[in-house]
Amino acid sequence: MVAALDTAVARVPLTPDAALRIRTVSMVDGDDLAAQPDAITDAVLLVGVDGDTIIHWLHALVEPAQVAHRPIVILTKTDPPGIEAAAEKASVAVVVVDGRARWDRVLTTVQGLLDRGVVDDASGALAHAVDVDLVGLVGLIAHGTGGLVSIEDATSARVLAYSPSKGEADDLRVQTILGRAGPPAYLDLLRQWGVFDAIRRGGEVVDVPEHPDHGMRRRLVVGVHSRSGRHLGSIWVQEGVGPLTDDAPDVLRGAAAIAARILTREMQAPSTEGQLVQRLFGAHGGIDASSAGAYLRWSVDEPVAVVAIAAIGGDEAHHDDVIAAVGGSLRLHASAFAAAALTTVLDGRAYILLPATGSAAIIRWTRGLVTRFDGDPILAGAILRAAVVMPLAGLDEVPSGRAEVDRVLSATASDADPARVTTLAESRTAVLLGEILSVLSERDDLADPRLSTLVDYDAAHDGDLVSSVAAYLAAHGNVRDAARSVGIHANTLRYRIDRAQQLSGLRLDDADDRLLTEIGLAVRGRGESRATR
Template structure:
C-alpha cells in the first residue's frame, strides 16, 4: 500500500539538502544525487514494492519492502514519476540504477526504523509547508534520560550544566525543588546572584580542579538545600557539571559513588553536544566524504559549493596523535575541524572540510596556477595555530594538485600516504607533501609490505634479534647505525654516543652471532630493511 499526505494539493516543501541535514548519519546517507541536493521534497510517501507505483513529482519515496537490487524496479518507477529522491536499505547495490533514473538515492541505516525516518522527514517537510524549515538543533534527549537515571541512583534532583552554567538537562521533580534549582531551570541558566556566591565559596574552582565530589551545605537563609556536585572533564578540559540537590529525603549512601561514575560516563555525551555540527555543516562534511569516497558525482558537488569542476583542486590531510584518551582526542579533533574550516574558507569560499576515519580532510577547489607555495603556507599556518591553541601536535599532508575536481580522490590518496609514513615514524616535519618526503613514504610503504609478509624473513637476523633481547639490546642498534653511516664507524659512533672501537666490536660480534656478511651488498640491504621492521 502506498500512503501520502495531501495527494491533491502539491506544494513546495523542504530542500533535499535540509531533509538530509536533519536526518543525518548514521540514520541516512546520500549515495547519488544526479540533480543535486537543491531539489524540493514536497511529500514523504511509503511504497510497498508489491503495490503499483504511485509516486508524484517532488516525493521522497521510502521503499520499505525491498533491499538492494530488489528495489531497482521501485527506483526506476520513482525516477519516471519525477520523484525527488528514493530511500532504501542496502542501497550501494543500486547506485547505478538511481543515477540512470536521474533520481537521488538515500541509503537508510541497517538498524534504522522506517517509522523514525518517515516521522523526521515528514516533520521537516510539514514545517517547510507551514512557512519555514524546522530547527534541527541539538538533540538532548539522551542527557535528560541520563539525568533521570542519576536521580534514581542518588535519590536527589539532578541538573546537568555546561561550563557557562547553562542548564542542558534535568530530572523530574516534585515540590522539593529549592530556589536555586527553580530559577536555573526556568531561566535555563543559573541566576547570577547565586552563581556569584558559588564562585565566592570556591565551588567552581574545586569543580574545575579535577575529578572529585564537591559538597555544598544547606543554606536555608538563601533558599539553598544541600547539594553534591562533580565536574565533567575530557582530560584536563572542563566540559560541565552535574548537580544533585537533596530533596525531602536524604541522598542515598552510594550517591557520591554514583555521581562520580556519572561524571565519567557523561563526558562523551557533552563532547557530542559541544561538537555536534550544524545541519549545514554536516551536509558540507557529507559532500566532501561523498566526493572522496565516490558516492557523489562531481557535477552535483561542484554545483552545491559553487566550484568549477574543470579547475585544479587539492586535498589536505590532518592527523592528531593517538596518545590521548578517546574523549579528549574527539574534542580536540572537533576544535581542529573548526579551525581548519575558518582558515580554508578565508582562502577559498568553496572549501570543504570533513572527518573521515579519524583524519580531517580539507578540499580546496578552484585553484589558480602555481598555487603550491600558497597552499603549503596555509597548511603551516593551520598547523602552527592548532599546536598553539590545542596544545597537541598536529601534522598535515598536502596531496598533489590535480587538474580537475573529479581527481580529488587521487589527491587525498597522496595525503594519506604521507600521513601514514609520518605515523610510522618516517619524516620529522609536521607539514609535508609527497614530493617533499617521497623517499620516506616509499620506504615506509616497503617496510609496511614486508611487515605483512612473514615469509620474507632471514633466520640469521631472527637469531641476532633473539640474542640482543637476552643480552641488553646493543648489537642491532650498532648494525643499523653502521649501515646508515655507509660503514663510517666514526659517524655511527657519534650517532650512538659511544667510542668507534665499540662500534667495530659490536658490528663484528653481530656478524659472529648471526652469520651475516655485511661486506656483501645483497646481505647488507636485506639486513638494513629487515632490522627496521
Template sequence: MGVMAAFDDPLPANALPDNGPLAPSGVPLRRLLLAVGEPVVEVLAAPAGLDVSIRDVVILDPEDETVPYTGDLVLLIGARGRAAARLVRAAGRRGAAAIAVKADEGGGTEPLRATALDAGVALLAVRPELRWEQLQSLCRGVVDDARLGGSSDIGEVSGDLFSLAQTIATLTGGLVSIEDSASRVLAYSGGEEADELRRRSVLGRRGPEAYLALLRDWGVFRRLRAGEEVVRVDEHPELGIRRRLAVGIHAGTQPLGAIWVQEGAAPFTPQAEEALLGAARMAALHLVRQRTEATAGLRLRQDLLAGLLEGRGEPAALADSVRVDAEHTVVVVVFTLRDDGSGPGPDRSAVELRHRRMASLIGVHAAAYRREALVTTLGSRVYVLFPSLARRTAEPSVLALTRKVVAAARALPDLTVQAAVGSMVDSLADVRASRTEADRVLDVMGRDPAMDVATISDVRSRVLVGETLERLREDPRLRDPRVARLVRHDTAHGSALVPSLIAYLEAFGDVRAAAAGLHIHPNTLRYRMRRAGAVSGLDLSDPDERLSAHLQLLLEQGR
C-alpha cells in the first residue's frame, strides 16, 4: 500500500474529540490512598467504594464540638470503644466521606468496622507511629493539589498534561500533541487548521503506521531519542502533511516520548524552539508521575485483594473492579512453587527470583484472559481473582487457563508449579471462602508433586483426611493414648507393629495383600496384629477404633 493510501477517506476538520470536563473540587479516596501509601493506612471498610470524593481533611477531637462537613476525611483522635463508635455514627450522619482511626493490633477496630459499614462511611486504620498532624498535612496537600490542578483516573494521563499541551500551543503558535515512546497520543491542544495526519493521530490515538515508517526512514525517531534537539520535519503537501517541530522527552537517558507541533495558518512564533525544550522537561515530570501512579494503582489493587483474601478487607473497595451478578461469578486460583529451595540448596535470593518469575508469568496469562483479573502474593503463594466470569462456562475455562499457566511454567527449567482452583462464589463477600478452599486443595497436592492442577472434587477425600489430621494436631486431647502407647513400644523395642498395623488398615484387613506389601509371611502379620492389640489395648474388630487409630497413626508418620 502506498503512503497516500494510508490517508484515504479524509475526516472533517472538526472531528477531534473534546478534552472532557474539568475535574471536581474534591479528590477520590482512591487517589488519596495512593498518595499516602501502604502500610501507613489500611482500608477497613468502604461501603460506597473508593471513588467517594474527599473535599477536606479535619481532625476531630472528642472534646471538640466541631462539626465535619459533607465530604470530609475525619481524623478521629483520642477516642476508643463506645465513644469512638458514637463519633463514627455521628460523622456518618453528617456526611463525612471517610474516618481514620489509629490501628489497634489487638483487633479493637472490628466493632468500629461494623459501625462504619452500618453508617455507610469509609473507615481507615492508621499506623500507631504516624502523628495525626503529619497525616493531615499529607492528605490536605493531595486535596489542595487536586483543587488547583484537577484530578485523574488511575493509570490515565492527568489533566495537567492537556493543560501543558495548550500552553505549548500558545507559546509556539502551533497545534500540539504529546506522545509516549510507542507513538500513542497522550494529550493534545485545541485549534483549527489540523492536517490529515493530526486528525487521524488524535482520533486513532496513534500516528498512522505509514507515516511512522517514513519518520523512521528519515531518521527523525533516532534524533528524538538521541537527546534534547528540536527536530524540524518539512511540509509534504502530497501527503497532506504540514510543517512540524518535534522534541524528545527524556528522563535522564531514558526516552519517554515526544512533543509534536504542527504549523497552523500562521508561522511558528520566534520562541517556538526554545519553548519546546522547556516543555519537554516539564512533560518528563508528568510522564514519570504517570508511571509512578500507574504502579501505585496496581499496588493498591493488590493490597485491597490481599486484605479481602485474609478477611480484613471490605468487598466494596473492589466493587469497581469486579462484577458479580446473576449472570457472573468470581473464583480464586492459587499457585505455588514446589521444591522451591527453602531448605538446603539454592540461596534465598535465587528462590526469590524464581518466585518473581512465577508471579510475572501468572500475571501475564491472567491479564490476557481477563483484563480485570487481580493478582497478589501472600507468603510463598500467588493468588489470582478472576472476576466477571459467565456462570455457564466459568469452571472449565478457568481450569483450562490454569493448566495453561502451569504447563508454561513447567516448560521452564527451574519452575515447578502447582495450582488449585477454588469454588465459584456469588459475591465478593464470599471470596475468602473460595481462597480457603483453594488453599486446602493446594495443601494436599504438596504430597503429590506429579499433580499439577486440581479442584476440591479431585482431592475431596484427601482434604477431609488432611483437615481431620490438622484438628488432631492442634488438640492433643482428641488423641487416643493407646495409639501413643503402641508408638512408644515400637521406639523402645525396635519392633514394627506401627507400620504393620497401617498396612493392615490400608488393605482393609486383607492380611495376604498387606503381608505382600510388607514382604512378610501372612502368619507373621497376623501375629503382629494380635501383638499390636495386646500392647495398645485397641479393639481392631471395632470399625470406629480402626478408623481412629488409622488417622492418629498417619499423624504420627507426619502426614
C-alpha cells in the first residue's frame, strides 16, 4: 500500500512486525470516531481528525473488550507527538500522508489496489496476479524505458496508474500524483510547446526537454486514443537519475496501443455491480427492481432521490471526458453523504441514487457537490450543474426519475446563467417550451412561410427585419424600448416593423399572429444555436 501511494506518503512511523494483508478500507472523520469508535475496516483514513482525538482513539483500541475489529493501519495527515507510542500499544500501523495529497485520490488508490489484488514483488514493482492492467503496464513501461511512468486520463488532471518514484520524481510528477496541478509556469510552457495539443492528436511521441529553471527533468509523452479516434488519456515517462533507453519512444508507442485496449475495455465492461446500477437507471434493457434491490441490499419500496450531473461551458467536445474523470470523486462524496448511495456514469452524465431523507438537505448537499469542483483543472474550464427529482416511490421509478432529470438538464443546457441545481418544478417552463420547440423544429410543414419571407428578405437586402420584429415582440410592443435594445432610432424601428408586416402579411397587432411569430423565432433561434455548437 505504501508503495502504491508513492509520493503521497510523508513518513511511516510504525509498521507491523509481520506482513498483514489489507482487505477493506474506509474514510472517517472525527464525528464518525465519536459516534462509533470501533474501526470496521483494515485500513482507516482519518480525515480532518486532530492529533489529540487520534491518540485518544488509539488508547481506546488497547482494550480488546471495547473493540469489535481492530484496524491494521491508519492513514492521517496529522503527525502529533506520541502517535508512534500510542499506535504501538494498540498494535496498529501508522502512515502519515503528505498534507498536499487529496483524500479522494488516496482512497481511490488504496481501493483500486484492493480491487485489483495487486502484490508487491521482491523487486518492489507492482504486478498483477492474473492479466496486465494499467498498473501492470506501467511496470512494463518503466522496465522498458528506464524512467518513471504515469498514465493520466483524457483531462490530464487525474493519474490512473504510476510506477514507483524511488525518490527521483520532480515537482510536476509529485504534484500530479498528489492530485494537485503542476507548477503553473511550467504547465504554460508545455502548452506553448504544443505538448497538450500533440497528446490530443495522438500518434507522435513528444520529447519534452529538461528545464533546470523549473527543476523539471526530461520526459517523453504520448497520447492514448481508441480505434475510433477518441482521446482516452496519455502516458508520461520522466527521466530519473539515469537516462532513458534508446528505444523508449518505441516502447511508448506500443504501450499506447495496449493502454487504449485496457481503457476501452474498462469503459465498455464495468463490474457486475456497475452494470447492475446502470440497468437500474434504465440502461442495457433495464432490470426488475426487486432483483436489483436484493443484490444491492436496498429496499424496493424505500423513497429515493435521483441526481443527474452534467458539465457545461469549456470545450463541449470534452464534456464526456470531464464527467468520466470526476465520476470516482462524485461516488466518494455521495457515499460520504449517504452510505447506501449508488453512482454511475451514462452517456456523458453522472447519476446518483440516494435515500430521500429530506429535500432541503439533498438540495443543499448537491449544491455543495457541484461547486466544490469549481476551478479544478480536472474540469478543463467547464463547471458542473445538477438536476434533482424526489421523492420517487421506490426503485421501480428510478428509470423515470432519470428521464425527468435528463429533461431538465437538456432543456436548460443553453441558459446564459443557469441555476447550478434545479428541479423540474423550478424549470418546468424551460423544459416544456424546449420540448415543444424541439417537436416543431422537426416539422417543416409547421414552419410559418411568412417568417421565412422575412428571413429571405434580410439575407438578400441586409434588412434586419427579423431582429427588429424579435425586439419589438420582446418589448411587448414598446417601440422605444425595442429600438434601444437594438441600438437604432425609434422611427427606424417603426419603419422596419411596418415594412415587415407589408412583406409578410403578419399583423403584429393581432395576439395570435404575435404568438405564432414568437414561437417561430424561438424555433429559428434554437436551430441557429445548435448550428453554432
